[in-house]
Amino acid sequence: MLRGRLHDLLVRLVLGMKYGSQASVAFGAGHHHPNGWCGDHPHGHRYTVTVTWQREGYPETDHDEWVLVRQRILDLALELKNRELDKMLLPTVPNVFGMASFFMERLSINVPVTRVEVREDDDPVATIDRD
Numbered sequence: 001m002l003r004g005r006l007h008d009l010l011v012r013l014v015l016g017m018k019y020g021s022q023a024s025v026a027f028g029a030g031h032h033h034p035n036g037w038c039g040d041h042p043h044g045h046r047y048t049v050t051v052t053w054q055r056e057g058y059p060e061t062d063h064d065e066w067v068l069v070r071q072r073i074l075d076l077a078l079e080l081k082n083r084e085l086d087k088m089l090l091p092t093v094p095n096v097f098g099m100a101s102f103f104m105e106r107l108s109i110n111v112p113v114t115r116v117e118v119r120e121d122d123d124p125v126a127t128i129d130r131d
């Protein structure tokens, strides 16, 4: 046991590896245009959120952690899925930037997130980077 942990520690000290891990989720959600030129009816978009976070150790043995982080991303996506972003993303703006900050703020509580990228219908992209 101690031997195993000591071995892990030595390997981490020697290799000192830090690397990025990434996961993407896609889902549909609706919003009103902020200036109201579409009228009162919300319309939908397909959003793709890609999250990058920092890891240490062996990429090969960190699959369990990857699965956990991906589940957190999926849980957040489920909160927004098929909802009106105007209500869900308060106090931020219901666009790709508001959605990127939503994921960044919520995930950063537990995960060393370095980047969140949001695409709306594959086109407009918002990216937030954090050291």
Ligand SMILES: [Zn+2]
Pocket (backbone or CB within 6 Å): 031, 032, 033, 043, 045
């Ligand atoms: Zn729109």
